[in-house]
Amino acid sequence: MRTVLISGLGLIGSSIARIIKQADSTIQIIGVDPDDRSVDFLMAQLVIDQRRSFAEAAPLADLIVLAGPVSVIIEQINELVSLSLKPDVLVTDVGSSKVKIMAAATHLSARQVAFVGGHPMAGSDKVGSRFGRVDLFSGAAYFLVAQSQTDTQLNQFKRLMAPANVNWQMIDAKAHDHLVSELSHVPHIVATTLVNTVAKSLENNPLGLKVAAGGFKDTTRIAGASPEMWTAVALSNADEITRDLDQFKNQLSELQAAIKRGDRQRVFEIFEAASKIRKSLNH
Template sequence: MESVFISGLGMIGSSLARNIKRSGQHVKILGYDPDLANGEFLIREKYVDELTTFIAGAETADIIFLCGPVDVIKRQIKQLGTLNLKDHVIVSDVGSTKSEIMMVAHSLVARRITFVGGHPMAGSHLTGARSGRDNLFAGAAYFLIPTTTDHAGVKTIQRLLGKADANWQIVTENDHDLFVGAASHVPHIIASTLALSALQTINSTDIDAKLVAGGFRDTTRIAAADPDMWTAIMDSNHTVILEQLTQFTDELMKMKTAIAQRDEQRIHQVFSEAQAIRKSID
């Protein structure tokens, strides 16, 4: 029987477990999470077969998924390099940045251990095993960065998650980090700073903040996500994020200038171009 070890049983890790179970393959799922409640919930729901320690799970697994924050993933990869892993083990992760993780994973590749960087572009502001879903990855981009030319690890991951209906994308770590910086990381900063800025203004009025309209709620929804996870992301992708923040603030200052000058033509042009871009990705 094939053994899969999932370290980190929050939204993403528990959704992996759900999808591997529903695939109907002859697989035993081992799980580890520092929050015992996550593991106990998945045991009760029969998505995980056995809870174990990180070391025991890693050393008995055929496939390992590292599903913690980026800083934890990097630390665990280093730890895997000291363990007695199976000869043909496949290791993957779900970290939101890839360049630093792939660099750390070179130590495993040097030992002829197959490592596949991974990142499913799925999730929400919710956390914990109870927030996992069977359909979390359906239609979502799932990025994979292989370290072998035969893509053996890629094929195994895609087989295990065959029922997930993910949109598989093979990319480089550099392209990945540029893309997620623009599509995820900078938007999260914008949402968070907008929430802070707007609250200062709203609190200066006599109007209840809970009366804000849908536009504000939609724009700031992701600001409710896990601060620990996002702090690690900011550190791991800091070079890309800083460059893209400079680009964003340049555009913001251009818009501020147009408003100050009451340049209706320029304001309308920005809104029209933004509208077209937003419609093009639906």
């Protein structure tokens, strides 16, 4: 692989650019992003080598990494279908949901363009290229959803991503979207709702959010993430998310009812169960 196109140079795209540059500094990285400041920053840092339009860059690339919001990833897969690409190019993405992206990519695979879905299960609430880091995904799972990639292409991609130090995890798209709805999408929605609810309730309170302790900040950190990115994620995994939110509301109602009727035993059991599980996650 000599030329890599990264489309979307935010937190995730810029981290992948840094990882690939660290793996092989002779690789030419072409960046695509409408945000001039992100591009200028990464050019100045020598993380990307060139800026081009998507349609201009795609035919030059041996590897194409789609790292915009999920809705943009789908648009760009559709655009790739009508472009003339290198015969051995591998196309991959980093989107937080996979079913809709994999469905769009079947049109690429039907044209003999190799595609493998991807999703690093790490990141942050920070937005943009300035927060990208080589070690952003270190120790985390990186999901791969097979479609039409060859073993050679996948191994080359993994070699380029070696400095990321991830745990590669093959999964199918439906199982992926179910898992991340529970582990990532619903938590994001819960954190968001908590912030909005508390802010509204306390809007006329002179102390209000200013005096919030670590508990409120810890449970809501992710609500500070990009609304653009999360709107695309939520709408792309709507069925799983709405089902999981129903379950969440049921559990919340159960705890609410136990508190209301003063059921010390049940309230204790619920807190105890969560406390044991949460402590077991500290590693």
